[in-house]
Amino acid sequence: MGWGVKRLSGxxxxxxxxxxxxxxxxxxxxxxxxxxxxDRQFTFDLFRHIVQRRLPVLEPLRYQLINVPLxxxxxxxxxxxxxxxxxxxxxxxxxxxxxxxxxxxxxxxIAQAPLDRSxxxxxxxxxxxxxxxxxxxxxKVHHALADGVASANLLARAMDPKGPTHGDGDVxxxxxxxxxxxxxxxxxxxxxxxxxxxxxxxxxxxxxxxVRRRSRERGKHPALAKAFSSPPTxxxxxxxxxxxxxxxxxxxxxxxxxxxxxxxxINDLVLSISAGALRDLLLxxxxxxxxxxxxxxxxxxxxxxxxxxxxxIGGMFVSLPVQLDDPSERVSLVSVSTGIAKENxxxxxxxxxGRWTAYTPPPVAxxxxxxxxxxxxxxxxxxxxxxxxRGPDERGRVGGASIGxxxxxxxxxxxxxxxxxxxxxxxxxxxxxxTDDRTIGDAHEVTDAMLHEFGEIRRSFGLSSELTxxxxxxxxxxxxxxxxxxxxxxxx
Numbered sequence: 200m201g202w203g204v205k206r207l208s209g210x211x212x213x214x215x216x217x218x219x220x221x222x223x224x225x226x227x228x229x230x231x232x233x234x235x236x237x238d239r240q241f242t243f244d245l246f247r248h249i250v251q252r253r254l255p256v257l258e259p260l261r262y263q264l265i266n267v268p269l270x271x272x273x274x275x276x277x278x279x280x281x282x283x284x285x286x287x288x289x290x291x292x293x294x295x296x297x298x299x300x301x302x303x304x305x306x307x308x309i310a311q312a313p314l315d316r317s318x319x320x321x322x323x324x325x326x327x328x329x330x331x332x333x334x335x336x337x338x339k340v341h342h343a344l345a346d347g348v349a350s351a352n353l354l355a356r357a358m359d360p361k362g363p364t365h366g367d368g369d370v371x372x373x374x375x376x377x378x379x380x381x382x383x384x385x386x387x388x389x390x391x392x393x394x395x396x397x398x399x400x401x402x403x404x405x406x407x408x409x410v411r412r413r414s415r416e417r418g419k420h421p422a423l424a425k426a427f428s429s430p431p432t433x434x435x436x437x438x439x440x441x442x443x444x445x446x447x448x449x450x451x452x453x454x455x456x457x458x459x460x461x462x463x464x465i466n467d468l469v470l471s472i473s474a475g476a477l478r479d480l481l482l483x484x485x486x487x488x489x490x491x492x493x494x495x496x497x498x499x500x501x502x503x504x505x506x507x508x509x510x511x512i513g514g515m516f517v518s519l520p521v522q523l524d525d526p527s528e529r530v531s532l533v534s535v536s537t538g539i540a541k542e543n544x545x546x547x548x549x550x551x552x553g554r555w556t557a558y559t560p561p562p563v564a565x566x567x568x569x570x571x572x573x574x575x576x577x578x579x580x581x582x583x584x585x586x587x588x589r590g591p592d593e594r595g596r597v598g599g600a601s602i603g604x605x606x607x608x609x610x611x612x613x614x615x616x617x618x619x620x621x622x623x624x625x626x627x628x629x630x631x632x633x634t635d636d637r638t639i640g641d642a643h644e645v646t647d648a649m650l651h652e653f654g655e656i657r658r659s660f661g662l663s664s665e666l667t668x669x670x671x672x673x674x675x676x677x678x679x680x681x682x683x684x685x686x687x688x689x690x691x
Contacts, residue, residue, distance in 0.1 A: 203278040204265065204376060206388055207343060209556030210510035212273035214343040215264075216564035219572040221440045222613055223313035225320070227306060227633075228338040228350060229446075229606040230597070231673065235332050237600035243290045243325045245598050246336070250323065253357055254282060259344050259508040263319050268378050270561040272385035277375050282319055290325045297329040299446060300643070300676040307444035307642070309337060310608075310633060320344050333603070333673075342610060346510040347588040347622075348499050350607065353507040358595030358602065392557060399554050406547035413546060423536055424491040424518040431577045432492060433484040434617045434638055438572065441636030446606050447646035447675055449628040449653060450667035457657055461530060465628075467537055468656075469587045469621050470494060471530045474519040475652030476645060477583065478529075481521055484639075488521045495581040495612075496540070500550045513549040515540040516581055526652070526659040571613045578614030590622040590629075604672050608633045617645070627669055643676045650675070 207215065218224040234241040254260060262276040293301045305326065314320045320341035327334055345353060376384075429435075458468050473494065481488035494517045501511030517540045520532040548554075586609060595602040605624040608631035611617070616638035620631045632645040639645065654664035 204275040204384070205278070206275050206384075207273045208509055208553070209273070209559060210346075210512060210553050211343045212561070213556045213559055213564070214341070214510065215274065216559065216561070217568045217613070218313060219569050219613075220313065222438050222568075222572045222611055223311075224342045224610045225310075225314055225339050226342050226345075226347075226350065226610060227310055227444075227606075227608050227631075228340065228354065229302075229306060229604075229631075230336045230338075230354075230595075230602045231302075231329075231604040231606075232334045232336060232597060232600045233332070233603040234334055234600045237598065239599055241334055241598050241600050243288075243327070246325045247284060247288055249598050250288060251284060257353060257357060257507075259349075259353060260319055260321055262344065262508070264316055265375055265381065267381050267385050267561075271382060272388055273557075273559075273561055275381070275384070280319060286318065287321060288323050288325065290327070292328040293326050293335070295328070297333075298676070299673040302326065302329065302335055302673075303444050303446055303643070303676065306337060307442045307633075309339060310442040310444060311440060314339065314341050330673075334600075336597070342510070345508050346499070346512050347497070347586065347607065347609075348502055348511070349506050349508050351588065351590055352504055354605075355591060355595070356507065358591075358597055395554075396558070399551075399558075402548055402551060403555075406551060409546040410543050413542065417539070420535070420539075422491065422520060422522075422532055423539070424493045426516070427579045429493040429577070429579055429582045430490050432481060432582055434582055435578050435614055436616060436637060437575050438611050438613065438616050439635040439637040443634045443636055443639060443642040444608070445632045445642035445644075445646045445676065447630045447643075447650055448604070448669045448672040449630070449650070450669050451623060451626050451628050453653075453657075453667050454628045457653075457660075457662060460662060461656075461660055463530065463534055464537075465623075466496075466587045467530070467534050470496070470517055470519065470537060470585060471526075471533045471656060472649050472652045473583070473585050473619055474521055474529050474533060475526055475655060476648035477519065478521040478523075479648045479652070480639075480645065490522050491518045491520050492582040493517070493580070494519050494583050494585040495615075496537075496584075497586050497609075498544055498549050500553065511550075511553070513544060513552055515544045517585075519583075526656045530656060530660075568613065574614065576614075582615065584609065584612060584615060584618040585621075586619070587621045588623075590624045592625065594625050604629060606631045611635060619645070619649075625671070627672055629672075646676070 214224050261280050263280040265275045265277050322339045324337040478488045496515050496517050498513040518536040520529050523529045606629045607622045608620040609618050616635045618633045622629050632642045634642050658664035
């Protein structure tokens with residue numbers, strides 16, 4: 200047998216190096232399956248059979264890490280590895296009554312533990328016990344393996360009922376390369392990196408000059424946060440190992456009506472909703488919201504529908520005007536802030552940061568991130584992570600049953616105890632919030648604040664604040680079990 204390997208990109212490697220016991224860097228993808236329209240019972244055994252049949256065409260799920268001797272270069276992926284489905288596939292029963300709150304609590308527990316790096320970096324959970332004959336499929340995937348766009352494409356391939364399979368699901372495993380071959384490949388790759396370095400430096404100098412020149416032309420914006428000056432908040436601290444998770448669903452029709460009426464993008468609306476919700480939470484936990492905070496917003500640099508692995512992301516830092524009381528003023532200022540951030544990203548080069556990550560020194564990076572993850576000092580770059588991804592427009596099916604809902608959330612980062620991820624799915628806009636258990640006791644406080652803020656934004660612009668009930672999604676979480684957490688100041 201031969202071997203097939205490929206080098207982790209700089210971004211892939213950074214997401215691997217930045218993982219620590221208290222800050223794992225996997226993502227979560229959750230599909231809620233409605234089995235009522237299926238002509239056969241959707242069981243764990245059926246799910247296992249589907250995965251076994253699909254596995255040959257879901258190539259990233261068969262990748263396994265190989266470290267280069269002496270950490271001379273970023274690790275590599277060994278392709279076509281054996282996959283022990285007895286390990287990767289797990290069955291869990293959600294507590295009664297099996298609604299949104301119960302499944303969210305379960306996902307929070309699943310999110311806590313890092314993935315085992317000695318195996319392909321994913322796990323899948325089949326969750327029964329849900330109300331209304333629903334079943335949840337929870338997939339835990341390391342971010343080094345796939346970003347949001349790659350995950351969406353991989354999901355589409357997995358859900359495609361006419362998609363290809365290969366034989367009976369058996370895969371001929373490859374043998375790993377020798378130490379000598381790994382060292383030789385590392386040397387060749389380093390030579391290529393050295394050749395590319397002058398262009399990276401030149402583009403960096405040029406991009407920084409363009410951003411500074413454009414900043415002077417714009418003039419000052421005192422209501423926006425300054426670079427590298429995010430303020431201290433209850434969100435920002437050394438992240439704890441525990442996790443809290445919450446979801447909520449908006450009607451896509453309400454979202455589109457709002458963006459059309461306001462003349463803004465869906466991304467601007469998501470950031471505006473986040474700003475208003477975070478203002479409420481800052482007033483509740485910090486007792487003040489007197490200066491803007493900063494959101495880290497990922498930017499995709501390769502939207503290809505064929506890409507099913509790897510990370511092609513940049514990032515922009517958007518000022519969130521939580522200091523403003525009026526929702527309409529916040530929306531206007533968010534639009535200004537995102538416009539500036541997008542322009543800066545374009546001038547600097549959306550892929551520039553990713554190009555620099557290729558030069559991260561493997562022997563030093565993990566230790567540096569472990570130190571960073573334990574620091575209590577204020578994160579100066581940003582306060583919170585907020586992302587918005589367009590998901591599938593058509594309802595998927597698996598095992599003859601339709602996928603009624605889909606949710607996704609990214610990881611927490613050092614010094615930042617909250618991640619807000621929004622994915623659209625057919626007629627839904629699904630909000631997922633991940634926090635640690637030090638930031639907040641019940642992550643549904645965040646989703647509740649976001650639903651309330653969406654209504655307030657609509658009301659302030661003359662639209663109805665009554666939100667459309669999404670019949671294809673689970674009912675919103677109730678307040679059961681929240682009293683004890685709030686009695687402790689919202690923290691555990």
